[in-house]
Amino acid sequence: MAVIDLANPTRFLTLVNRVLPWLIAATVALFAVGLYHAMNAPDDYQQGATVKIMFLHVPGAWLGMMGWGLMSVAALGTLVWRHPLADVAGKAAAPIGAAFTFICLVTGSLWGRPTWGTYWVWDARLTSVLVLFLLYLGVLALYWTAEDPGRGSRAAAVLTLVGAVNLPIIKFSVDWWNTLHQPASILRMGGAAIDPSILWPLLIMAVAFTFLFFTLHLAAMRNEILRRRVRSMRLMQARELAEASA
Amino acid sequence: MNALLALIKRDMRLAVRVGGGALMGAFFFLIVVVMVPFAVGPDLNLLARIGPAILWLGALLASLLALDRLFATDYEDGSLDLLMTGAMPLELAVAAKAIAHWLTTGLPLVIIAPLLGLMLNVELTATGPLMLTLLAGTPALTFIGLIGAALSVTLRRGGLLLAVLVLPLTIPVLIFGVAAANAAIVGPAPFGPPFTILCALSLASLVIGPVAAAAALRHGLE
Amino acid sequence: MRLSGENLACVRGGREVFTGLSFSLAGGEALLVTGRNGSGKSSLLRLMAGLVRLAEGKLTLDGGAAEASIAEQSHYLGHLDAQKPALTVVENLTFWADYLGGGDVAPALDAVDLAALADLPAAYLSAGQRRRLSIARLVAVNRPIWLLDEPTSALDAASQSRLAALMRAQLAGGGMIIAATHGPIGLEGARELQMGPA
Numbered sequence: 001m002a003v004i005d006l007a008n009p010t011r012f013l014t015l016v017n018r019v020l021p022w023l024i025a026a027t028v029a030l031f032a033v034g035l036y037h038a039m040n041a042p043d044d045y046q047q048g049a050t051v052k053i054m055f056l057h058v059p060g061a062w063l064g065m066m067g068w069g070l071m072s073v074a075a076l077g078t079l080v081w082r083h084p085l086a087d088v089a090g091k092a093a094a095p096i097g098a099a100f101t102f103i104c105l106v107t108g109s110l111w112g113r114p115t116w117g118t119y120w121v122w123d124a125r126l127t128s129v130l131v132l133f134l135l136y137l138g139v140l141a142l143y144w145t146a147e148d149p150g151r152g153s154r155a156a157a158v159l160t161l162v163g164a165v166n167l168p169i170i171k172f173s174v175d176w177w178n179t180l181h182q183p184a185s186i187l188r189m190g191g192a193a194i195d196p197s198i199l200w201p202l203l204i205m206a207v208a209f210t211f212l213f214f215t216l217h218l219a220a221m222r223n224e225i226l227r228r229r230v231r232s233m234r235l236m237q238a239r240e241l242a243e244a245s246a
Numbered sequence: 247m248n249a250l251l252a253l254i255k256r257d258m259r260l261a262v263r264v265g266g267g268a269l270m271g272a273f274f275f276l277i278v279v280v281m282v283p284f285a286v287g288p289d290l291n292l293l294a295r296i297g298p299a300i301l302w303l304g305a306l307l308a309s310l311l312a313l314d315r316l317f318a319t320d321y322e323d324g325s326l327d328l329l330m331t332g333a334m335p336l337e338l339a340v341a342a343k344a345i346a347h348w349l350t351t352g353l354p355l356v357i358i359a360p361l362l363g364l365m366l367n368v369e370l371t372a373t374g375p376l377m378l379t380l381l382a383g384t385p386a387l388t389f390i391g392l393i394g395a396a397l398s399v400t401l402r403r404g405g406l407l408l409a410v411l412v413l414p415l416t417i418p419v420l421i422f423g424v425a426a427a428n429a430a431i432v433g434p435a436p437f438g439p440p441f442t443i444l445c446a447l448s449l450a451s452l453v454i455g456p457v458a459a460a461a462a463l464r465h466g467l468e
Numbered sequence: 469m470r471l472s473g474e475n476l477a478c479v480r481g482g483r484e485v486f487t488g489l490s491f492s493l494a495g496g497e498a499l500l501v502t503g504r505n506g507s508g509k510s511s512l513l514r515l516m517a518g519l520v521r522l523a524e525g526k527l528t529l530d531g532g533a534a535e536a537s538i539a540e541q542s543h544y545l546g547h548l549d550a551q552k553p554a555l556t557v558v559e560n561l562t563f564w565a566d567y568l569g570g571g572d573v574a575p576a577l578d579a580v581d582l583a584a585l586a587d588l589p590a591a592y593l594s595a596g597q598r599r600r601l602s603i604a605r606l607v608a609v610n611r612p613i614w615l616l617d618e619p620t621s622a623l624d625a626a627s628q629s630r631l632a633a634l635m636r637a638q639l640a641g642g643g644m645i646i647a648a649t650h651g652p653i654g655l656e657g658a659r660e661l662q663m664g665p666a
Contacts, residue, residue: 109364120365122288134280137273145264147553147591177284238592241584252566256555263554324548327519331539333569467519 007084009225016222023215030208037201053111055202059209060104064132067097067213071139072164075157085221087153088228090160091143092220096213098136104129124178128171135163149228249334250342257346260319271308271351272358278304279362290367297366298376298427302420304362305355305380306387310409312351313391316343317399317463326399326467336463341456344392352384368431375430375437379444383423386448389455390415396462419447469495469531469612471516471538471644477524478511485511487524491661495531495612498635498645498655503663509648510546512663513615516646517544532612542613543606547621549598550605553591557582557601560590565608576608579634580627595622603631606638614638616647620654628654 038055070093077086108126109119120126139156146152261268282300283293293300320326329339359380360373368376394412398405425440470492477487486508493499501509514520516527518539529538551560558573565571577583580600585593593601599622606614614635620628632654635645639655647653 118290118367120367121290122283122293127283127288130280134277137276141270141273145270178288234588235592238585238588238594238597248570249567252563256552256559256563259559260552260554322548323552324546324550325552327514327517327544327546327548328550328564329567330519331517331542331544332567333536333540334567 009085009088012085013222013225016218020215020218020222023211023218027208027211027215030204030211034201034204034208037204041198041201042195050111050114051198053107054198055205057104057107057111058202059206060100060102060107061129062206063209063213064097064101064104064129064136066210067093067100068132068135068160068164068167070217071097071160075160075164078153078157079161085225087150087157088221088224089217090157091149091153092217092224094136094139094143094156096216096220098133098140100209100213101129101133101136105133122178124175127178128174131170131174132167135167139163149231249332250338253329253339253342254346254349257343258350261346261350268350268354271312272354274311275304275308275355275358276362278307279366283366294367294369294431297363297368298372298379298431299424300366301359301362301368301376301380302383302423302427305352305359305384306413306416306420308355309351309384309387310391310412311405312347313388313395313412314398314405314408316347316392316395318395321399321467326463330463330467336460337456340392340396340459340463341389341452344388344455344459348385348388352388355384356380372427372431376427379423379426379430379441382441382445382448383419386419386444386451387416389448389451390419392455392459393462396459397466399463399466419444419451422447469529469642469644471527471529471613473516473525473527475525476512476515476522476527478508478515478520479523480511480520484523486663489525489663493644493646493659495642495644496639498639498647498658499661500653500655500658501646501648501661501663502650507664509663510617513544513546513617513646513648516613517542517615519544529613538613541611542615543609543611545602545606545614545616545619547617549602551590551598551601553589556587556589557593558586560601561604561608564605568605568609568611571608571610573604573608576604579607580604580630596624596627599623600627603634607634612643614643614645614647616645616649618649619647620649620651 034055038052041052043049043051071090074086074090074093077083078090105126108129112121112126113119139159142156142159143152146155279300282296286292286296317326320329330336332339356377359377363373363376391408391412393415394408397411398408422440422444425435426437426444429435429437429440472490472492474490475487476489478485489512491499501512503509511520515522516538518537527538529541532538532541550564555563558577561573561576565573565576574583577586580603582597582600582604585597590598590601603619619631623631635653635655638645645655645658647655647658
């Protein structure tokens with residue numbers, strides 16, 4: 001089956017239905033391996049077992065950013081290449097990316113409590129992730145308030161690309177802002193360097209989470225396609241009834 | 247009574263189905279509060295001191311924004327005409343819309359406030375009183391804002407005018423809300439007096455708001 | 469029941485729309501208000517609905533409910549639908565039925581032949597269907613006076629004859645109809661009030 005066939009929603013749905021069970025199995029397997037290694041990884045000499053929050057926190061950050069990257073590609077697909085499934089891909093990715101960003105923020109906050117004594121600090125990295133989360137909220141708001149899926153998707157695509165361009169600028173500004181208000185002590189998460197005994201579980205967990213992302217993403221795309229079908233059918237029903245009872 | 251409940255239910259349903267519902271106000275509140283540290287710097291001590299003020303200003307702006315469309319959509323589709331021909335007095339209809347507005351805009355602000363307090367390094371013990379002041383004060387913001395919404399209903403770009411009209415009227419609420427919140431956090435001033443005055447302001451606005459708004463609608467729509 | 473207007477005058481936007489207008493209508497009677505655009509047909513209806521202030525003259529209703537205003541005893545069917553696109557057909561109608569004093573929704577939807585679309589969001593309705601939903605409001609809640617502003621606009625022939633039947637039923641029940649219209653709306657024997665320059 002050629003890649004171009006993926007452009008057809010019906011063929012796409014058939015493909016998803018075939019691939020999804022395998023993806024789910026792979027995700028479960030990866031998590032099983034990853035969690036086993038994570039549980040058995042050594043504790044940090046300074047932070048103890050709390051350093052293992054990293055296995056949730058770091059993949060969350062990566063996937064939050066990857067989500068926006070995926071949405072940006074989808075946005076280009078919607079606006080430039082006019083691929084029929086591009087807007088569905090973008091809309092499906094937004095909540096998942098936002099959720100991973102949120103996980104990153106919450107785990108970061110919980111990690112911060114024993115490490116820094118406070119639930120939140122405005123350090124450069126956390127703040128940048130927070131701004132990413134706010135951008136996600138903006139895109140989600142656009143999707144939710146649009147009455148017409150097509151118009152909402154185009155607006156969201158524009159916002160996604162604007163956000164993609166802006167994110168490096170925002171990151172730079174936040175870093176600069178943070179150095180301007182140098183806090184008394186600088187604590188870095190995870191210590192100076194990552195030991196291989198922690199690196200391997202981290203990578204496995206990251207891959208596992210990525211598989212989870214794509215599993216959820218394909219399922220969400222399927223749902224969105226079905227949702228749009230329901231909407232079209234309702235419109236057709238209204239039109240038929242209008243002609244019948246006119 | 248049935249008519250009153252029907253109107254509240256309809257407005258709440260519309261708020262949830264259209265325009266992102268209760269979450270939009272909460273999002274805006276979150277974003278406004280996040281803006282402040284970028285402006286004043288991440289010094290946690292400073293943020294803790296001005297935390298209650300930031301939350302109150304954020305709540306004020308978030309309430310204000312949703313008020314813009316309160317009467318405008320009903321005016322544009324002809325519902326406002328019919329609302330004025332009900333058996334219920336217009337004052338009650340307007341109050342019903344305000345109640346629905348508070349439930350879908352003001353109440354979410356109160357609920358999300360602890361999370362934002364956390365980000366502003368507000369002490370956990372102070373979060374309770376802070377929420378209480380917002381709970382007592384946000385109805386006043388809605389009911390006073392009602393007046394501005396009614397006055398600007400016939401204008402297309404009513405949003406800014408609405409803010410200009412309403413913000414001065416909300417100054418007492420802001421003063422006593424922040425004073426009560428600060429009293430709970432810093433002490434030694436007692437929490438009671440500013441809080442009771444805040445409650446009194448809210449109760450007064452429950453009456454003045456609908457009466458003034460109904461008058462504004464009647465005269466403005468002729 | 470008798471609705472009478474004496475020497476009515478209406479001013480809107482600084483412009484005198486009409487003056488010295490008088491009429492009298494008894495229960496069971498219909499009044500067709502005709503005239504050019506701008507002659508004040510809509511303003512007269514809005515005046516009776518209580519939406520526009522009376523500049524001069526008197527409007528009295530004898531025999532109706534004592535404590536209720538004329539507006540509270542009338543149905544106003546204007547140019548706008550007063551429907552929310554986000555609510556379904558039946559939700560829209562139920563709201564107005566509850567708000568305007570109570571009434572049965574299902575028979576009203578049947579009367580305008582919208583029962584099949586009851587659970588459809590109003591956003592998907594055509595202009596004619598939205599008009600029929602507004603008419604359903606008049607059927608659902610019982611009020612003696614109907615103030616109709618160009619009621620047949622957007623309606624096809626079948627819907628127009630359905631509306632005519634509903635109007636005849638309203639008159640037969642002792643109600644009265646005042647309709648602003650450019651052409652005939654299917655009510656024989658209705659009196660005419662011509663508005664415009666004398």
